[in-house]
Amino acid sequence: xxxxxxxxxxxxxxxxxxxxxxxxxxxxxxxxxxxxxxxxxxxxxxxxxxxxxxxxxxxxxxxxxxxxxxxxxxxxxxxxxxxxxxxxxxxxxxxxxxxxxxxxxxxxxxxxxxxxxxxxxxxxxxxxxxxxxxxxxxxxxxxxxxxxxxxxxxxxxxxxxxxxxxxxxxxxxxxxxxxxxxxxxxxxxxxxxxxxxxxxxxxxxxxxxxxxxxxxxxxxxxxxxxxxxxxxxxxxxxxxxxxxxxxxxxxxxxxxxxxxxxxxxxxxxxxxxxxxxxxxxxxxxxxxxxxxxxxxxxxxxxxxxxxxxxxxxxxxxxxxxxxxxxxxxxxxxxxxxxxxxxxxxxxxxxxxxxxxxxxxxxxxxxxxxxxxxxxxxxxxxxxxxxxxxxxxxxxxxxxxxxxxxxxxxxxxxxxxxxxxxxxxxxx
Numbered sequence: 103x104x105x106x107x108x109x110x111x112x113x114x115x116x117x118x119x120x121x122x123x124x125x126x127x128x129x130x131x132x133x134x135x136x137x138x139x140x141x142x143x144x145x146x147x148x149x150x151x152x153x154x155x156x157x158x159x160x161x162x163x164x165x166x167x168x169x170x171x172x173x174x175x176x177x178x179x180x181x182x183x184x185x186x187x188x189x190x191x192x193x194x195x196x197x198x199x200x201x202x203x204x205x206x207x208x209x210x211x212x213x214x215x216x217x218x219x220x221x222x223x224x225x226x227x228x229x230x231x232x233x234x235x236x237x238x239x240x241x242x243x244x245x246x247x248x249x250x251x252x253x254x255x256x257x258x259x260x261x262x263x264x265x266x267x268x269x270x271x272x273x274x275x276x277x278x279x280x281x282x283x284x285x286x287x288x289x290x291x292x293x294x295x296x297x298x299x300x301x302x303x304x305x306x307x308x309x310x311x312x313x314x315x316x317x318x319x320x321x322x323x324x325x326x327x328x329x330x331x332x333x334x335x336x337x338x339x340x341x342x343x344x345x346x347x348x349x350x351x352x353x354x355x356x357x358x359x360x361x362x363x364x365x366x367x368x369x370x371x372x373x374x375x376x377x378x379x380x381x382x383x384x385x386x387x388x389x390x391x392x393x394x395x396x397x398x399x400x401x402x403x404x405x406x407x408x409x410x411x412x413x414x415x416x417x418x419x420x421x422x423x424x425x426x427x428x429x430x431x432x433x434x435x436x437x438x439x440x441x442x443x444x445x446x447x448x449x450x451x452x453x454x455x456x457x458x459x460x461x462x463x464x465x466x467x468x469x470x471x472x473x474x475x476x477x478x479x480x481x482x483x484x485x486x487x488x489x490x491x492x493x494x495x496x497x498x499x500x501x502x503x504x505x506x507x508x509x510x511x512x513x514x515x516x517x518x519x520x521x522x523x524x525x526x527x528x529x
Contacts, residue, residue, distance in 0.1 A: 163242030416442030
């Protein structure tokens with residue numbers, strides 16, 4: 103057709119191209135046939151576009167929306183009838199549209215990629231591709247946009263990075279246990295020998311009916327005090343290293359059908375004396391007729407101990423911790439809610455990072471252990487916290503057993519550093 107743009111070299115001759123070449127020779131019936139054929143092609147293309155999982159938008163040269171498929175409406179929470187003709191920046195203001203539209207005017211076969219996050223209708227990570235509709239010629243022709251929801255892929259990347267980091271920490275843990283374990287054991291044994299010699303000295307003085315010596319008695323008491331302090335610090339080092347190893351040494355959960363209410367009650371009985379000593383009230387609210395789910399009672403109890411101890415340390419005297427169970431779609435849940443100081447958004451983002459802690463004596467590994475245990479059960483953790491309003495941890499466990507995700511390459515054996523057994527505790 104005279105005056106029309108030449109077709110690009112990679113385009114094939116389409117039905118529309120052939121019609122435009124002889125449109126002047128068509129009669130009324132021929133035009134009606136053409137219109138019906140075009141309507142069918144339009145319906146076909148709309149069906150194809152709406153079947154695509156990625157969002158597809160078409161913008162005119164001014165950035166106004168001409169077309170969007172069904173995936174776009176779900177991804178961005180839009181209604182097609184209300185947004186057509188509106189400027190794209192009204193709905194996606196994270197992108198420099200002026201720059202993209204200038205690329206359209208410049209022409210050329212060029213694809214621009216942008217990544218950004220949206221909060222509505224739900225938080226998602228979007229990867230956007232933009233290209234001119236007619237990339238062969240200068241001058242504006244409009245923009246085609248592809249919106250890909252990369253949230254899951256991004257999460258998988260983060261998890262892969264986390265796994266690599268944990269593998270590196272695991273190797274470090276083995277080295278730390280080897281290098282520090284022997285000196286700690288030696289110190290602990292020699293402190294025990296010192297205590298034994300002090301007791302022998304006191305016994306011999308008593309048997310010899312020696313006259314009182316205030317200077318000697320004072321020195322003996324001081325030595326006993328120093329030994330107790332030294333043993334306490336060694337036990338604290340043992341606790342830190344053991345907690346470190348526990349965080350990095352995964353063990354497959356031994357699943358059995360159990361009631362979450364029973365595990366909650368056992369955990370409460372374990373922690374109630376410490377809670378009472380701190381003046382924190384514990385409120386149990388077990389759900390009735392809670393179905394049994396596959397879980398490892400020991401591991402879930404350990405996770406709950408860590409969460410409750412964190413809540414206990416964040417809650418002052420006179421505060422309250424609530425543990426409430428409930429049912430959810432395809433599983434059960436337990437909510438641990440405290441009336442403590444709460445967390446800032448910055449703290450909340452880093453809460454599961456290794457060694458991150460807001461406590462003076464914390465290792466920053468307790469919640470990392472909780473996350474690993476819940477993940478190995480195929481569950482998830484939701485956290486809600488605001489400064490001054492307390493924190494809520496909700497742990498969801500599935501009703502059906504799922505594939506367990508374990509850290510590969512972790513050491514299978516990491517002996518305790520000190521000989522005395524002790525209860526596992528949260529950081």
